[in-house]
Amino acid sequence: MSPTPTARSLERLRAFGWTVGVVEQRIPHTNITRDLFGFIDLLAIRGTETMAVQVTSGSNVAARVHKIAESEHVGAVRTAGWSICVHGWRKNAKGEWTLRVVDVS
Numbered sequence: 001m002s003p004t005p006t007a008r009s010l011e012r013l014r015a016f017g018w019t020v021g022v023v024e025q026r027i028p029h030t031n032i033t034r035d036l037f038g039f040i041d042l043l044a045i046r047g048t049e050t051m052a053v054q055v056t057s058g059s060n061v062a063a064r065v066h067k068i069a070e071s072e073h074v075g076a077v078r079t080a081g082w083s084i085c086v087h088g089w090r091k092n093a094k095g096e097w098t099l100r101v102v103d104v105s
Contacts, residue, residue: 002097005055005056005057005087005089006022006024006041006042006055008089008097008099009041009042009053009055009087009089009099010022010042012087012099013042013044013051013053016046017046018044018045018046018051019044019045019046020042020043020044021042021043021044022041022042023035023036023040023041023042023043024036024040024041024042035054036052037052037071037073037074037076037077038067038071038072038073039052039054039064039067039068039071039073039074039084040052040053040054040077041053041054041055042055049083050080050081050082050083051082051083051084051085052077052082052083052084052085053084053085053086053087054067054068054084054085054086054087055086055087055089056086056087056088056089057088057089057090058088058089058090058098058100059088059090060088061086061088061100061102064086064088065086065102065104068084068086068104069104078105082105083103083105084103084104084105085101085102085103085104085105086101086102086104087099087100087101088100088101088102
């Protein structure tokens with residue numbers, strides 16, 4: 001079985017020296033997940049940097065960018081100095097996973 005997009009992003013961020021935590025919550029006995037502040041799946045820190053990451057499939061990047069822009073909490077996250085990125089994962093023609101990163105800070 002292929003790793004989830006979240007697992008791929010965790011691996012990628014850690015490879016670049018980030019300390020990463022999953023902040024998305026699964027609500028027990030439902031199919032519902034809740035993101036931190038409504039749009040954060042992963043929280044990553046490195047030195048003095050903090051990055052909020054929304055993880056999705058390659059085809060859903062635009063929808064996630066819109067979701068973040070519409071969030072009532074995005075201003076507070078930006079004011080705190082956190083960067084905000086969307087990680088969109090898709091398979092290329094060779095069947096390899098590729099990552100598209102969109103910075104929406």
